[in-house]
Amino acid sequence: MQSPLFAHTEQQSQDRYTIQNPQLLRVSLTGHDDILARKGAMVAYQGLMEFDGEYRSQGQRRARANTGEGLDLMRCTGQGTVYLANLAQYIHVVDVDHEGMTVDSAYVLALDSTLHTEVIAVDSQYGISGTGKYQLNISGSGKVALMTSGQPLMMQVTPDKYVNVDADAIVAWSSSLRVQMQAQTHSSGVRRRRGNTGEGWELSFLGQGFALVQPSEVMPPQHAGIGQGVGAQFGVGQQGSHAQNQNNAWN
Numbered sequence: 426m427q428s429p430l431f432a433h434t435e436q437q438s439q440d441r442y443t444i445q446n447p448q449l450l451r452v453s454l455t456g457h458d459d460i461l462a463r464k465g466a467m468v469a470y471q472g473l474m475e476f477d478g479e480y481r482s483q484g485q486r487r488a489r490a491n492t493g494e495g496l497d498l499m500r501c502t503g504q505g506t507v508y509l510a511n512l513a514q515y516i517h518v519v520d521v522d523h524e525g526m527t528v529d530s531a532y533v534l535a536l537d538s539t540l541h542t543e544v545i546a547v548d549s550q551y552g553i554s555g556t557g558k559y560q561l562n563i564s565g566s567g568k569v570a571l572m573t574s575g576q577p578l579m580m581q582v583t584p585d586k587y588v589n590v591d592a593d594a595i596v597a598w599s600s601s602l603r604v605q606m607q608a609q610t611h612s613s614g615v616r617r618r619r620g621n622t623g624e625g626w627e628l629s630f631l632g633q634g635f636a637l638v639q640p641s642e643v644m645p646p647q648h649a650g651i652g653q654g655v656g657a658q659f660g661v662g663q664q665g666s667h668a669q670n671q672n673n674a675w676n
Contacts, residue, residue, distance in 0.1 A: 433446070435451070435506075436451055438451075438453075440453070441453055441454075441458075441568070442518045442535075442568055442570060444516060444518065445508060447515050447516065448510060448513045448514060448515060448516060449468070449508055449509075449510045449516070450508065450509045450510065450516045450518075450534060450535065450570050451506060451507075451508055452501070452506065452507050452508075452509060452535065453505075453506050454472075454474070454501065454502065454503055454504060454505060454506070454507065455504060456503060456504035458538075459500055459501055459502040459538050460500075460501050460535055460536065460537060460538060461496070461498040461499070461500055461501070461535065461536055461537075461538050462498065462499055462501050462507075462509050462534065462535040463496075463497065463498065463499075463509070463511055463533065463534050463535065464478070464497045464498060464499050465499075465511075466499075466509040466510060466511050466534055466535070467499075467501070467507055467508070467509060468508050468509065468510050469507075469508040470505060470506060470507040470508065471505045471506045472503060472504050472505015472506060473503045473504050473505055474501065474502070474503035474504075474505050474507055475501075475502050475503050476499050476500070476501055477499060477500045477502070478498075478499055478500075496530050496533060496542060496561065500538065509534055509535055509570070510534075511534055511572055512572075514532075514534075514572035514573060514574060515572065515573045515574070515575060515576060515577070516534060516570055516571070516572055517570070517571045517572075517573065517577070518568055518569070518570050518571075519568065519569050519570075519571055519597075520567075520568055521540060521563055521564070521565065521566065521567055521568070521569055522566060523566075524599055524600060524601050524634070525562060525563060525564040525599070525600035525601070526562075526563045526569065526597055526598070526599065526600055527545065527560050527561065527562050527563070527597060527598050527599075527600045527604075528560065528561050528563060528569070528571065528596065528597035528598075529560055529561070529595065529596060529597070530560075530561045532571050532572050532573065532596045532597065532639075533561070533569065533570070533571060533572075534570040534571065534572050535569070535570040536563065536567065536568065536569040536570065537565075537567030537568050537569075539565055539566070539567050540563055540564070540565040540566075540567045540569065541563070541564050541565050542561055542562065542563055543561070543562045543564075544559055544560070544561060544562075545559070545560055545561075545562045546559055546560075547559070547560060547604055547605070547606050547628065562600055563600075564600070571596060571597060571637070573596055573637075573639035573640075573641075574639050574640070574641035575639060575640040575641055576640065577596060577637055577638060577639045577640070578637075578638045578639075578640070579635055579636075579637055579638075580635065580636045580637075580638060581634075581635055582598075582599075582602055582630045582631065582632060582633065582634050582635065582636055583633060584631075584632065584633060587629060587630060587631045588629075588630045588636050589627050589628070589629050589630070590627060590628050590630070590636055590638050591626075591627050591642055592606065592626040592627055592628055593626075593642035594638050594639055594640075594641065594642050595628055595636065595637070595638060596637040596638065596639050597636075597637045598630060598634065598635065598636040598637065599632075599633075599634025599635050599636075600634075601632060601633065601634050602630045602631065602632040602633075602634045602636070603630070603631045603632050604628055604629065604630050604631075605628070605629050606626055606627070606628055606629075607626070607627060607628075607629055
């Protein structure tokens with residue numbers, strides 16, 4: 426059998442995380458370590474591997490119920506190679522150090538099990554009850570594999586150059602940055618997209634660090650059902666402004 430497909434063979438590397446291709450991650454395990462990966466993200470593996478659902482503490486379950494933010498993970502253990510992907514998203518491996526990283530959990534594919542995660546809130550400048558955006562703060566030392574819809578843009582933030590990003594396009598940022606959620610509107614209905622521009626909530630970053638932006642305002646649905654997606658409709662981010670609660674209240 427012959428085909429150009431045979432050019433897409435396994436990448437040889439001594440690294441733990443290897444980008445097999447822009448949309449496929451190769452992770453090597455030695456039997457003495459493990460990783461946490463998005464549930465259902467395994468597309469293939471070699472060797473003796475086991476996949477178990479990751480336990481979530483009561484606090485983690487409560488935070489997920491209240492904010493919609495959190496990680497549905499499986500623990501990958503064993504000796505061999507596992508390949509991870511999700512909806513053909515572009516994959517990027519990031520080293521997390523003492524500075525830490527804040528990320529929307531929808532864009533996390535895998536991470537070292539030694540890293541610590543915690544749900545945090547981004548406040549709205551309007552102080553309106555229920556508004557704001559919940560994100561995941563990742564701290565410790567290790568690697569995280571992120572996903573984006575298309576090739577992303579890494580923007581540098583400095584004390585004399587702040588950055589504003591659409592709340593639906595932001596993927597991650599340095600935890601050291603000061604951030605505030607805002608809507609550039611003169612209308613009292615700040616939950617609505619402003620005027621006829623199609624723009625809505627945005628995040629303003631100040632300080633010293635980086636902000637990662639994807640060239641898409643909505644990620645392909647993970648578990649979307651008919652009638653869902655109010656977060657995209659009102660431009661408040663996937664978990665921003667308690668989108669599901671608003672949906673229930675307005676229906």
